[in-house]
Amino acid sequence: MFLKRSETAFQERNLREINVAQQDTGFAAVNYDSIETPSQFAEFCEAIADEPVIGFDTEFVSEDCYRPELCLVQVAAGKHLAVIDPYTVGDTKPFWDILTDDQIEPGSRVVIAHAAREEIRFAYRYSGRPIAGLFDTQLAAGFVGIEYPASLATLVQKLVGQTLPKGETRTNWRHRPLTKDQLTYALHDVTTLAEMHSKLIADVKALDRVSWLDEETDRLQKKVIDAEESENWQRVSGSSGLKPRQLEIIRHLWRWREEIARTKNRLPRRVMRDDLMVELAKKGSPDTKKIRNIRGMERRGYNDQYDEIGAAIAAALDVPDEHLPRRTRGRSRSASxxxxxxxxxxxxxxxxxxxxxxxxxxxxxxxxxxxxxxxxxxxxxxxxxxxxxxxxxxxxxxxxxxxxxxxxxxxxxxxxxxxxxxxxxxxxxxxxx
Known part of the structure; x- marks a missing residue:
């Protein structure tokens, strides 16, 4: 349990200022805490633990790694505005435990995020639970007649009348130190969340759609969490017409590929392309010589993996017929x-x-x-x-x-x-x- 602390509790407070009164954005100067050490992080978590409204956002990279890599967390909670550096803070689990605390009284806290799919994923990864009291501004906007899915910039303009800074959408968030412009961009993703929540929830209530929004939020979180836990081997491109035994080979090769990708923190398709998995399944042979002779399998990266690939195929061939996967039968009648x-x-x-x-x-x-x-x-x-x-x-x-x-x-x-x-x-x- 976290204890509420006053603002003076920050013994190592790293207060900074960003002047964003530029380009007619309508924003004023912003003071924020830069959370860069484990002790600062612990103090900050204690300070916001009992806040009834917490807005947050994340910056991450996902182009070249197995899972999206958390690079920055921005938080606006009451009088607290901060950026958290996961690289220097270390374990960020205490923060996610606050957001996913299911022991608090229902309705006593709202956690605001925009287009929260990745935030849900990070919360589940670090805490093993969904976000409690989640309010996704993108979802809420769809229930009051605003376009869906609307970008954050669109909602800020429509609901708050301000223009978000541009120019950092392709930032390498791994790079340190982050520039003033990068931090400005990141912080403005959270500074208006509370105001947008107030306006959106009022409209949702006026239309008597709180239960609809709650239902859709639960559906979104379940969908994201299920995707984290499920085996997605059936989504291997080109596998739809394969026979049951071939599908079993796909399943074993998919599991092998996932393990390699997880261990080396690489995109699974960088470990082995889908079309190669399908070709291996069609050949159906664990013989390493035959595997090597498949076009595309002769490249150097597979030199140390032929035995593992062959073993995966052999294991699939040993599965009893009654345990083989079956594709769901398509419906015989299609609509015009x-x-x-x-x-x-x-x-x-x-x-x-x-x-x-x-x-x-x-x-x-x-x-x-x-x-x-x-x-x-x-x-x-x-x-x-x-x-x-x-x-x-x-x-x-x-x-x-x-x-x-x-x-x-x-x-x-x-x-x-x-x-x-x-x-x-x-x-x-x-x-x-």
Whole structure:
């Protein structure tokens, strides 16, 4: 448990100032703490542990490493504004433990982030838990009719009337020391989060969509965490048409590749390309000479790995038939492209009427999933996302009426931004089962 400390508790406080009153951004000078030592970090965590509102963001690199590498953490909590340097601080787990503390009273803290997918991933990696009380400004904006997914700069401009600094989007955040411009850019990702939260949550409450936002936030966190824990061998490009035994080889090679990538902190596809894995699976031989003869497998980087690759293939060949993976059977009946396009237009129409960003409701893949489910029902098939939760309430019922010919779309007013409207067809059943 962290104890709340006053601001004077910073015994090694490293207070700095960035003057950002430039380029007509509307920002004033900003004082912030630069957290660079373990003791400063411990003091800072204690100081913010009981703050009811914590806004944060991360800077990272992911282009050449197994997992995104955390390079900087920016925090705005009450009167505290800070940048945390993970390279000099060391273990940042205490900070993530604060954000994921599920023992605090529900609703007593809000943790604000924008487009929080990577932040969720870091929190889970360091603490093993989802963020408690997460408020994603990008998600919230989609529920009040603002475009989705909106960039942070777009939301800051619309909600706060300020312009974020530009020019550091391609920064190498590993490099030290960071420049004044880089820190300015990083800090402004968090200085307006609390104000944006206040405005967005007021609109969400006014539309009675707090439960929708909570549902979607939980869905996002679960999706990110599941992706962290799952084996994604089925996503190997080119493997969709393989036989069960070949898929088992893909699975074993994928596990081998993941372990090498994790150990060497490299991108998995830099260890072995997908097309080579598929070719190895098709050949189906653990013989190192045959492996070496596959075009692309003769390069020097594999010299010390032929035996390991052969062993992975041999292990896959030993798996009993009843334990082999099977691809999920595709549905035999597919909807016409015209019908899919019509329902996609319907999503946009419904969304605009409901003051929702269409992209947060669903996309073309969601429409195809729903059509497949409705036109070719099979026992045990998972319920499509457009028929579940808040989406089912606003979209599912309407879609089923459209498919039954009970609901139509017409042009209502060509001068309006949303010129279309739904109308009940004459003689249709006014209730939905």
């Amino acid at each position: 492209p015209m019908l899919s396009q019509f329902l996609s237009t319907s999503i946009a129409c419904i969304s605009r009427q409901q003051k929702l960003a269409p992209a947060i409701v669903g996309n073309s893949d969601d429409v195809k999933e729903l059509l497949s489910y409705e036109l070719d029902p099979r026992r045990g098939t998972p319920t499509p996302s457009l028929l579940k939760g808040w989406r089912g309430d606003i979209v599912g019922t309407a879609f089923r009426k459209i498919l039954r010919g009970e609901l139509a779309i017409r042009v209502a007013d060509t001068s309006e931004q949303q010129p279309l409207e739904f109308v009940e067809c004459e003689g249709s059943n006014q209730t939905d089962e």
